[in-house]
Amino acid sequence: MSTAQTIRPVAEPSEDALRTVLAALAGTLEPAPPPIDSTLDAIRSPLLRRAFRLCGCRDQAEDLVQSTFERLLSRRTTLTGIGRLESYAQRVLHSIFVDERRTSGRAREVLVANIPELSIPVPDDDGESTVLQRLAELPTRQKIALWLRFGQDLSVEETATRMGCTASSVTSQTSRGLRALRTAIAG
Secondary structure, three states: OOOOOOOOOOOOOHHHHHHHHHHHHOOOOOOOOOHHHHHHHHHHHHHHHHHHHHOOHHHHHHHHHHEEEEEHOOOOOHHHOOOHHHHHHHHHHHHHHHHHHHHHHHHHHOOOOOOOOOOOOOHHHHHHHHHHHHHOOHHHHHHHHHHHHHHHHHHHHHHHHOOOOOOOHHHHHHHHHHHHHHHHHOO
């Protein structure tokens, strides 16, 4: 007895289906990115804080964050993971800020003989305003060291590079500045 097998015609798979299968076999198939709304919500607060530190005005900070989100959304396909997105967003925010200052700042730039002291905006909150007032009273190098270390979240080495001094000098300036702030606030 012989058994005859019946061969049924099978529909041809589409080119997209073949590409997907081949990509999965090759290990190049990337998972779907997380929803962009939740990702942007997660990085909004850190970006807003950094933008406020850069420009000192809440309205300008919100505009800066909005411009950053616009640029991020235009390049969404190249970003994966919230950690990478947040660091990229910080760089975008900084470059947009610098670009705006570079183009709009030329007309407002005024040359002066003496450089004025660094002024820090004083918010309405009593605790924070006290710290900022005391910070403004510190010597310039201590003020810069504290601002770069804690305001800009830079490491000791990065701060030393920006200040043009050694890491030990940054450490001592930071220590002296913190000690002076504690003493001024406590007493």
